[in-house]
Amino acid sequence: MVVHLREAEVTQAPTARRMFSFWLPMLATWQMMAIEGPLLAAVIARLADATFNLAAYGIAFSLALMVEAPIIMMMMASTALVQDRTSYLRLRNFTITLNIIITVLMIVLILPAIFPALSERLLGLPEQVARLTHVAVLLLLPWPAAIGFRRFYQGLLIRANLTRRIAWGTVLRLIVMSSTALLLALFTKLPGAAVGAAALSMGVIAEAIASRVMVHHTIRILLSTEGDPEGTPNYRGIWSFYYPLAMTSTLALGVHPLIVFFLGQSRMSLESLAVMPVVNSLVFIFRSFGLSFQEVALASFGNKREYFRPVRNFATGLGFAATAGIALIAFTPLATLWFRDISGLDAGLASFAIPPVQLLVLMPATSVLLAVQRAVLVSNRRTVSITQATILEVVLIFLVLFVSIVLFDAVGAIAAALAVLLGRLGANAFLTHPVRRILTGRFAGNATLKREEAHAP
Numbered sequence: 001m002v003v004h005l006r007e008a009e010v011t012q013a014p015t016a017r018r019m020f021s022f023w024l025p026m027l028a029t030w031q032m033m034a035i036e037g038p039l040l041a042a043v044i045a046r047l048a049d050a051t052f053n054l055a056a057y058g059i060a061f062s063l064a065l066m067v068e069a070p071i072i073m074m075m076m077a078s079t080a081l082v083q084d085r086t087s088y089l090r091l092r093n094f095t096i097t098l099n100i101i102i103t104v105l106m107i108v109l110i111l112p113a114i115f116p117a118l119s120e121r122l123l124g125l126p127e128q129v130a131r132l133t134h135v136a137v138l139l140l141l142p143w144p145a146a147i148g149f150r151r152f153y154q155g156l157l158i159r160a161n162l163t164r165r166i167a168w169g170t171v172l173r174l175i176v177m178s179s180t181a182l183l184l185a186l187f188t189k190l191p192g193a194a195v196g197a198a199a200l201s202m203g204v205i206a207e208a209i210a211s212r213v214m215v216h217h218t219i220r221i222l223l224s225t226e227g228d229p230e231g232t233p234n235y236r237g238i239w240s241f242y243y244p245l246a247m248t249s250t251l252a253l254g255v256h257p258l259i260v261f262f263l264g265q266s267r268m269s270l271e272s273l274a275v276m277p278v279v280n281s282l283v284f285i286f287r288s289f290g291l292s293f294q295e296v297a298l299a300s301f302g303n304k305r306e307y308f309r310p311v312r313n314f315a316t317g318l319g320f321a322a323t324a325g326i327a328l329i330a331f332t333p334l335a336t337l338w339f340r341d342i343s344g345l346d347a348g349l350a351s352f353a354i355p356p357v358q359l360l361v362l363m364p365a366t367s368v369l370l371a372v373q374r375a376v377l378v379s380n381r382r383t384v385s386i387t388q389a390t391i392l393e394v395v396l397i398f399l400v401l402f403v404s405i406v407l408f409d410a411v412g413a414i415a416a417a418l419a420v421l422l423g424r425l426g427a428n429a430f431l432t433h434p435v436r437r438i439l440t441g442r443f444a445g446n447a448t449l450k451r452e453e454a455h456a457p
Contacts, residue, residue, distance in 0.1 A: 078155025
């Protein structure tokens with residue numbers, strides 16, 4: 001997504017202090033979202049049949065992410081395209097249509113005639129895990145559409161330089177989610193997977209409503225602004241702009257069900273399915289350092305990327321700090337404290353979770369690197385390379401999972417961690433060449449990008 005800085009900030013060289021001040025609120029938002037996973041996992045782990053319910057919740061969440069994937073880039077679209085009444089109404093209608101499509105897809109997914117074939121035959125889940133997963137996916141039905149509306153309105157807030165309101169919306173989401181989880185855990189007999197799914201849906205719905213309320217004044221201004229009809233993209237133009245973004249997110253998030261499939265076929269499959277959501281939640285806390293930095297990098301480069309060097313230096317320090325943070329947990333007794341005492345895993349699962357997280361200690365650094373690489377490419381409108389890198393990452397993950405699990409009968413959690421790391425390193429390596437060409441001035445765009453720009457407002 002694109003963040004517009006004040007004119008004074010654009011024309012001055014970005015110091016480390018200025019970038020840190022700009023980055024910190026963005027990190028806070030991502031960190032609050034990162035807390036959701038460990039919090040819900042801790043609640044589920046303390047309820048009955050924790051292993052089955054942790055596995056079911058992780059699978060349901062992965063399936064919901066797959067359905068949600070096409071809508072997740074709506075924040076970038078609304079930030080880039082909405083300028084006036086016509087563009088707002090067209091993109092709002094586009095968002096509604098896309099939300100309807102993904103909700104129908106979610107409904108089809110949970111039909112009794114379809115879900116058993118997906119969960120038991122395709123994914124190979126035990127019957128109890130499949131049943132719990134079905135209930136959890138049902139409770140997540142409103143989640144993808146709520147995400148779509150939330151990100152559409154948040155893009156408008158970014159465009160209006162009201163990013164602090166996004167952080168407040170995330171605070172509300174966290175409060176509603178945690179309150180719902182605790183109330184359901186204490187006063188109902190719902191299984192843990194259902195508690196986690198219901199809490200997640202309630203939190204995102206609350207955040208979507210709050211985002212709509214907070215953007216009300218901005219929408220009034222947009223509705224009173226008449227733009228240039230020639231410069232406003234029609235629905236075909238919106239689709240041409242959005243399709244590559246949707247493909248990138250769909251490929252990136254679609255890898256989660258792929259991993260679940262291979263985990264279900266692996267050695268120690270139930271334990272792997274149970275601990276991977278907890279492992280991923282911990283890694284995500286430190287990956288958010290990079291996920292929150294892309295906007296900062298993009299806004300700090302300058303109009304001609306003349307400030308790339310200070311941005312690169314700041315990113316280098318950020319990558320080291322994030323990696324050191326997760327390594328401090330993964331390779332010390334803090335790992336047992338985190339997985340057993342904080343996340344609530346029993347002693348066996350806590351020990352089982354440590355090797356995968358040790359394999360993933362480089363993921364935060366790769367996320368920071370990817371953020372800088374994507375920012376460079378987006379600043380040059382070279383988004384095709386981003387999609388190509390994502391395709392490569394998914395292919396590498398599939399190949400590593402296939403070789404390690406199908407051919408060598410590896411433990412699922414170990415194979416998954418190795419596959420995710422090697423896939424990301426492959427994507428980083430692939431993007432090195434186009435980024436270097438842009439920074440050295442040897443790439444000037446192509447016909448596809450020029451056609452895309454013709455649709456831009």
